Amino acid sequence: MEFNVSVAQFGAIFRGIAILLMSFFAMSIAVGAYAEQIWMQQDSGTSHELRSVSFASDGQHGFAVGFGGTILATSNGGETWVAQDSGTFSELNSVSISRDGRQGWAVGFGGAILTTSNGGTTWVQQESGTPYELRSVSVASDGQHGWAVGFGGTILATTNGGLAWEPQASGTMNELRSVTFTADGRTGWAVGFNGTILSTVDGGETWIRQDSGTSNELYSISITSDGRHGWVVGFGGTILTTSDSGGVWKMQSSGTQHELHSVSVVPDGGSGWAVGFNGIILATSNGGQAWTVQSSGTSNELRSVHVTADGRTGWAVGFAGTILAFRPD
Structure with a gap:
């Protein structure tokens, strides 16, 4: 031959x-x-369950919120966390912080909405106009436009930094667990029970249901800066992804049946992390084509994860006041 x-x-x-x-x-x-990559325990100073964590763009200033009206703040990347006076004992489920770390919003039980304009030195209650529990809040980069979602398909929106919150028509009574928007505050998504995924391209004036392909409870969504690529996590280890702004959602293999409560993906969509039941942490470096288990060092349920835009620093919070972090050596 x-x-x-x-x-x-x-x-x-x-x-x-x-x-x-x-x-x-x-x-x-x-x-x-x-x-x-090693996740290290940080001292939260509390045993209360922490439900949400959010950091400013500098990776130094951040908040964590949870049960009993707990609000913790850090100005050094979590080396020290300080309790702040929230003025409430209501369960706080979500926190969103501005890029400069000065403005922040927290939402929770009984329609509670709290805000700060001075890095958390003082928190002021805002009138939500709803008795429904609010599960998630997202504020645009201008600090004026924001959205909160929760029980009964509730979606609230503000255009003036929370001085007034107005209801938006979600078209569903399913509980909504997570909301996120692009920086311009025009394009956004909300996800929740019964596989619900809603999207908007006009700041929430109209919300349209997208086909998730699942009836599982969906707990968290993270999107890229261009608004085209996104990831959703939920019950039974569910991970969904889209590359066309939600026109089509595809299932990815998580390798676990554990509930995944939160996902955070860097702006270009290359790297991401998901956390959930029994201290599980999953990571991807290829847009979710493969998810790898990382050692969390805890069996406490993790409820929220936040990673900086460069993907080099991240935090996860959960049961019993757990705060974990990874950072460059």
Whole structure:
């Protein structure tokens, strides 16, 4: 048998092999980096369950909220957390912080909405106009436009920093567990029970139901800065992803049946983390094509995860005042 291979063909074959080897090497580096990533316990100073964590763009200023009206604040990336006076004993489920770390909003039981404009030195109650429990809040980069979602399909919106919150028509009575918007405050999603995924492209004036392909409870959503790529997590280890703004949602393999309560993906969509029941932490470095279990060092349920835009620093919070963090060496 004869093999006649020209110089050009040989060069093409060699380049193909080189590309494959470089891809394999890059993947090996990425997997190695994740394997070495270590989550460390931070001292929260509380035993209350923490439901949500959010950080400013500097990765230094952040808030965590939870049971008993708990609000914790840090100005040094979580090396120290300080309890703040929330003025309520209501369960707080979600917190959203502005990029500069000065403004923040927290929502919770009984329609509670709290806000700060001075980095948490003082928190002021705002009138939500609803008795329904609010489960999630998202505020746009301008600090004026924001949304809160919760029981009974509730969606509230503000255009003036929370001086007034107005209801928006969600078209569902399913509990909504998470809401997120792009920086301009025009494009957003809300997810919840019975596989509910809602989307808007006009700041919430109209919400349209998208086909999630599942009836599982959905707990959290994270989207890329362009608003095209997104990830949703939920009951039974559910992970869904879209690359066309939710036109189509596809199931990804999480490798677990544990409930996943929260997901945080970097703006370009390459790297992401999900946390949930029994202290599980999953990570991806390839847009969710593969999710890898990371060691959390705890069996406490984790309720929220937040990662900085560069993906180099992150925090997770949960039961018994648990706060975990990873950061560059």
